[in-house]
Amino acid sequence: MIDFPYLQSITRKTSSKIIMLVADGLGGMQNPQTGLSELEAATIPNLDNLSKVSTCGVSTPVLPGITPGSGPGHMALFGYNPIKYLLGRGVLEGLGINAQIDGKDVAARGNFCLTDQLGIITDRRAGRLSTNECKELVKLLNTIEIPGFDFEVYPVMDYRFVVVIKGQGVSHEISETDPQIEGAEILQSNPLSDKGSSTALAVNMFTQESIKLLKNAKSKANGIILRGFSSTPTLPDFCENYKLNAASIAGYPMYRGVSGLLGMNVLECGQEFTDELSTLSKHFQTNQYDYYFVHYKPADSAGEDGNFNAKVKALETFDSFIPQILDLNPDVLVIAGDHSTPSYLSSHSWHPVPFLINSKISQSTPKMEFNETLFSQLGSAGSISAEHLMLLVLAHAGKLHKFGP
Amino acid sequence: MIDFPYLQSITRKTSSKIIMLVADGLGGMQNPQTGLSELEAATIPNLDNLSKVSTCGVSTPVLPGITPGSGPGHMALFGYNPIKYLLGRGVLEGLGINAQIDGKDVAARGNFCLTDQLGIITDRRAGRLSTNECKELVKLLNTIEIPGFDFEVYPVMDYRFVVVIKGQGVSHEISETDPQIEGAEILQSNPLSDKGSSTALAVNMFTQESIKLLKNAKSKANGIILRGFSSTPTLPDFCENYKLNAASIAGYPMYRGVSGLLGMNVLECGQEFTDELSTLSKHFQTNQYDYYFVHYKPADSAGEDGNFNAKVKALETFDSFIPQILDLNPDVLVIAGDHSTPSYLSSHSWHPVPFLINSKISQSTPKMEFNETLFSQLGSAGSISAEHLMLLVLAHAGKLHKFGP
Secondary structure, three states: OOOOOOHHHHEOOOOOOEEEEEEOOEEOOOOOOOOOOHHHHOOOHHHHHHHHOOEEEEEEOOOOOOOEOHHHHHHHHOOOOOOOOOOOHHHHHHHOOOOOOOOOOEEEEEEEEEEOOOOEEEEOOOOOOOHHHHHHHHHHHOOOOEOOEEEEEEEOOOOEEEEEEEEOOOOOOEOOOOOOOOOOEOOOOOEOOHHHHHHHHHHHHHHHHHHHHHHHHOOOOOEEEEEEEEOOOOOOOHHHHHOOOEEEEOOOHHHHHHHHHOOOEEOOOOOOHHHHHHHHHHHHOOOOOOEEEEEEOHHHHHHHOOOHHHHHHHHHHHHHHHHHHHOOOOOEEEEEOOOEOOOOOOOOEOOOEEEEEEOOOOOOOOOOOOOHHHHHHHOOOEEEEHHHHHHHHHHHOOOEOOOOO | OOOOOOHHHHEOOOOOOEEEEEEOOEEOOOOOOOOOOHHHHOOOHHHHHHHHOOEEEEEEOOOOOOOOOHHHHHHHHOOOOOOOOOOOHHHHHHHHOOOOOOOOOEEEEEEEEEEOOOOEEEEOOOOOOOHHHHHHHHHHHOOOOEOOEEEEEEEOOOOEEEEEEEOOOOOOOEOOOOOOOOOOEOOOOOEOOHHHHHHHHHHHHHHHHHHHHHHHHOOOOOEEEEEEEEOOOOOOOHHHHHOOOEEEEOOOHHHHHHHHHOOOEEOOOOOOHHHHHHHHHHHHOOOOOOEEEEEEOHHHHHHHOOOHHHHHHHHHHHHHHHHHHHOOOOOEEEEEOOOEOOOOOOOOEOOOEEEEEEOOOOOOOOOOOOOHHHHHHHOOOEEEEHHHHHHHHHHHOOOEOOEOO
16 A cells, blocks of 8 residues: 555545546657657547646656556556555466456466477477367366365466466465476476475476376377466555545456455446446446546557557547546546556556546646646646555545644 | 665666766756856757757755765665665775775774874864875874784875774774864774774774874874774675676776776776776777766866856866767767756755656657756656666666566
């Protein structure tokens, strides 16, 4: 949680309702030809107008220069120190496919792979095994029994799967079996601390059994490699700490998973943003929840693809939904991003991300338009750490008492 | 090191090369007559043009309002928390004169002083003893033998010297013998912890022996006072942490000393900036190093002298060297300052310092010019802690992996 020990003593329950729209990969970079970023190039009149009457600023997800994955990016937006509360790869991948990961369970990412007669990995992806073949092989792995442990395997896509290990004393403090390169053997898992001894042994037994089963199945793959062993960290409860009854609306499982881990109520909805908005509209009138996290994915995907025009389009589409969200008349509407995804870099980046907070106590900035440059230069909230955004949001919602006498 | 525990897991070795030019005391303040700072008054077309196509911002060396010495100013620029890794006065003074300070050695600053018949200090500077006289007296002090310890004395300038104490169990946890005022006696050194007992005793013996020798020598000085007992802290290795092969190019011993302590390769070069540039040019082509720290001193000296025009001139001279540095075609050119030295204050100051990072992924800001005001108002990197500058530099060099899944 926010590094502010008095948080619980100053949060207060009120009737005001917050919608926090997170546009994944919102920030961008200039197109070298035009000198305009995706947001500057996009026709986004609703966002532009809203920015003129909102508290605007830019947020740094982790630290200057640090490019966050989706996990740290979202954790920071929810007010969780993204360094302290780092979600492991196995856990995040598991959340992304709705795997059941409880308490101290350990999750890992897995590949089906191909080895030669000497046990040397010749293809870490087993000839890019199809998803259907993967599903069949996963069924095989789920038949393996290891005393004292329960290995639950879930197919992901192509040659990839997730394994969730349950059992008394299971620990993620073990080394990976994936050498990360071809031309090396499948590694033995070794305990990284005393806690990991029995789990490492179980993982090695599971790997041996898998190899036997795959050999008999005469599949394209004849081995498995595991990495990113991780457990869910102990996380302060979002609803309790902020005194919010929070709902999460996201089409993608990973964001559903992360918000669920924090204690938000994950609402049923379809994959598309229009599905998310239907869910939002339906629940908003009920007064059941006073905070809604709503996730918009397409801007990030277009940025990752390195497609400037597609990102512009995704932002314009996002803009077109703003009026119907404003029609719900939330007390506070927040628009933020978990990180930048400049199409120029075809990847996430470290650049500060624009955010706005619209409420009846927001300030006006007539010259404002919704983009990185003006939010940074003219934004009344300035440049902040993303971890502190929730404090600003709660303040605009009238949900924070004065700190100290 | 930067307070980011995952640093080592995200740094990566690449072929890109970084030049980090540190203009000592770069930032300034307005001349009350013209309303222009030294940078604004200077004709610096190369820096102005470069700033238009670079990532610009301002850096706070330690904390708002805190004026750093050269030690903390540089430590922060190199990504070392300047509060956590504070170099002591004795060590810094010793590094400045090329004193040999190893491992747990203790260094201290010393004055030759004058006391009256009752042992009361009447002149802390012994009539501003000349450097030549100082050198002669230092020879005397170097003849003193204290069982179990080795006191190595180095002349500095005028009445000042440095003493480096070596020996089993030597400790800086002892009190100073310099009362810092006249009219008081030379103090006994006392241990500040159990560790300091034998060192305090040795320092007191050394002081007594010095007094005897000085008396016999019939010099202007008849006593010594010591302060700033310190050892070099355990410092994370710069090259290892950033996966860089770093070189340091500085004419002044102190900057050579500090960068050497961090593990940079200190290259031989003359005192002048032109000597430094020759050294840079010679090595840059070899691909032996992928990071060069290059130090420019004159702006600070002019600021300390309170000479606005001289500082303007020093900045213009600095500007004139930029083309030949750009001709080397580094992947990343950083221009930064360790602190501000406004001639208006005739001293270092706390003011945020301009920095720019030029690389092929820097953004353009056509209205930018190289000065405190515009960097602060328009800079796309905003206002950051100097300790985080190295992260931004590494990001621009493509030397950082994504953090977290």
